[in-house]
Amino acid sequence: MRNLFAFFKRFRVFLFFAFLQIIALTIYVRYLSFPKSQYLTTASSVTAKVLETQNDFIKHFNLSKNNLALQKENIRLRKNLPQSLYRIDRNVLKINDTTFKQQYAYIPATVIHSTVTRLNNYFTLDVGWKQGIKRDMGVFSDKGGVGIVHNTREPYCVVKSVLTKDINIDVMIEPIGLFGLLKWDGKNARRGSITGISNDLRIKKWSKVVTRGGSGIFPRGLSVGRVESIKGIEGEPLWDVVVKFSENFRTLQRVYIVKNLMIEEQKELEAQIPPDEEDK
Amino acid sequence: MTDLTKNILRFILFAFAQALIFNNLEIGFGIHLMVHPLFVMLLPFEIGVFSLMSLAFVMGAIIDVFSNTYGLYASSLLMMAFFRPIIFKFYGPREGYDPIKEPSIVDMGGRWFFFVFGYLLLIHHFWFFLIEIFRIDQFFFILQKTVLSLVFSYLLSILLQTFFMKKSKAK
Numbered sequence: 001m002r003n004l005f006a007f008f009k010r011f012r013v014f015l016f017f018a019f020l021q022i023i024a025l026t027i028y029v030r031y032l033s034f035p036k037s038q039y040l041t042t043a044s045s046v047t048a049k050v051l052e053t054q055n056d057f058i059k060h061f062n063l064s065k066n067n068l069a070l071q072k073e074n075i076r077l078r079k080n081l082p083q084s085l086y087r088i089d090r091n092v093l094k095i096n097d098t099t100f101k102q103q104y105a106y107i108p109a110t111v112i113h114s115t116v117t118r119l120n121n122y123f124t125l126d127v128g129w130k131q132g133i134k135r136d137m138g139v140f141s142d143k144g145g146v147g148i149v150h151n152t153r154e155p156y157c158v159v160k161s162v163l164t165k166d167i168n169i170d171v172m173i174e175p176i177g178l179f180g181l182l183k184w185d186g187k188n189a190r191r192g193s194i195t196g197i198s199n200d201l202r203i204k205k206w207s208k209v210v211t212r213g214g215s216g217i218f219p220r221g222l223s224v225g226r227v228e229s230i231k232g233i234e235g236e237p238l239w240d241v242v243v244k245f246s247e248n249f250r251t252l253q254r255v256y257i258v259k260n261l262m263i264e265e266q267k268e269l270e271a272q273i274p275p276d277e278e279d280k
Numbered sequence: 281m282t283d284l285t286k287n288i289l290r291f292i293l294f295a296f297a298q299a300l301i302f303n304n305l306e307i308g309f310g311i312h313l314m315v316h317p318l319f320v321m322l323l324p325f326e327i328g329v330f331s332l333m334s335l336a337f338v339m340g341a342i343i344d345v346f347s348n349t350y351g352l353y354a355s356s357l358l359m360m361a362f363f364r365p366i367i368f369k370f371y372g373p374r375e376g377y378d379p380i381k382e383p384s385i386v387d388m389g390g391r392w393f394f395f396v397f398g399y400l401l402l403i404h405h406f407w408f409f410l411i412e413i414f415r416i417d418q419f420f421f422i423l424q425k426t427v428l429s430l431v432f433s434y435l436l437s438i439l440l441q442t443f444f445m446k447k448s449k450a451k
Binding site: 016017021024031050115117124186250 | 348354421
């Protein structure tokens with residue numbers, strides 16, 4: 001027993017260091033995989049308040065550019081309004097909403113804090129579970145998909161952006177319809193890559209990359225970027241496809257959150273798929 | 281101003297400067313400016329090793345909370361605090377440090393500061409990027425980020441000290 005006390009006394013500095021270091025590293029490793037158990041994030045209200053004040057100062061830097069982008073989107077949407085369309089069919093056919101059921105609802109939000117230089121980049125939005133935001137909802141801007149909700153609190157939420165190591169959004173290349181997973185290598189904030197594209201089909205440069213909508217996070221056909229270059233991977237029948245993102249994450253300010261109203265049905269159905277033999 | 285109020289003020293200033301300003305500067309080439317290690321460096325010579333490590337940990341955790349990094353800053357700053365007494369002892373004068381002086385470039389001179397702060401910042405930056413990237417095949421990327429960020433953070437730390445600090449006088 002005396003030896004034990006002597007040991008603790010001798011190495012107390014190192015033990016204290018190791019203790020704190022283990023706490024820090026545990027939080028770091030755990031957060032990357034289990035976000036629900038953590039409280040110390042920018043989604044908690046005190047830190048988010050400070051960041052909101054900070055955003056009040058810096059939001060003006062990109063304001064005119066963002067306004068232009070929003071105006072363009074407005075013009076595009078206004079074109080589809082009934083008042084700007086000429087009605088060909090007059091009272092012959094009435095469309096009652098049994099043919100179209102609303103599947104996606106959108107919630108507007110403002111980015112109050114974001115990073116682009118890290119290996120895993122997140123941003124904080126000014127909406128939370130008060131507005132019905134839940135984990136794994138998609139987030140997109142006027143130019144295309146930007147991330148997936150990672151963690152929510154009452155007034156704020158943290159979004160895992162496309163610039164994250166394990167984002168894995170399922171995308172497809174138009175018009176041929178090949179699909180794969182979108183990845184990011186942690187270096188360039190303007191470019192990512194798609195994995196799982198087999199090299200038996202030819203892909204045109206600058207063809208559009210859109211979301212596939214398979215997991216119910218994003219609606220189908222939301223733009224993500226364009227194919228910038230295609231290279232063969234040595235020893236594998238796959239293409240290495242480099243995508244140039246359509247959104248510039250450095251100036252991201254206004255986003256929309258996708259609320260899939262039929263996600264429960266999809267999940268319920270997919271849970272009925274019998275597991276593979278090897279998994280048993 | 282007493283030492284205590286001075287250090288409390290510095291704690292707040294450094295934590296917020298790092299969390300709200302320097303973490304948002306994007307220079308490119310993997311350069312990440314960090315000024316908060318300077319706070320740990322400038323704590324008084326006679327501070328106990330436990331309070332030194334606790335302060336470093338708390339400061340790192342505060343910056344973590346503001347930048348969604350969850351323990352990354354805390355871990356690397358703690359690493360630096362652990363090595364600070366060891367390197368101070370190694371470079372210390374034979375009769376021990378003068379307690380009225382501060383471990384800054386204006387008090388201790390360029391040569392002493394160059395080596396001590398250089399080693400501490402190297403440990404801090406290397407650990408930070410090693411944990412952030414944590415992949416062996418990206419080793420050269422870790423080195424590139426470490427070396428470039430080290431040079432720029434170092435120059436920034438020296439600039440801050442020469443602008444804002446005076447030589448300590450005998451009480």
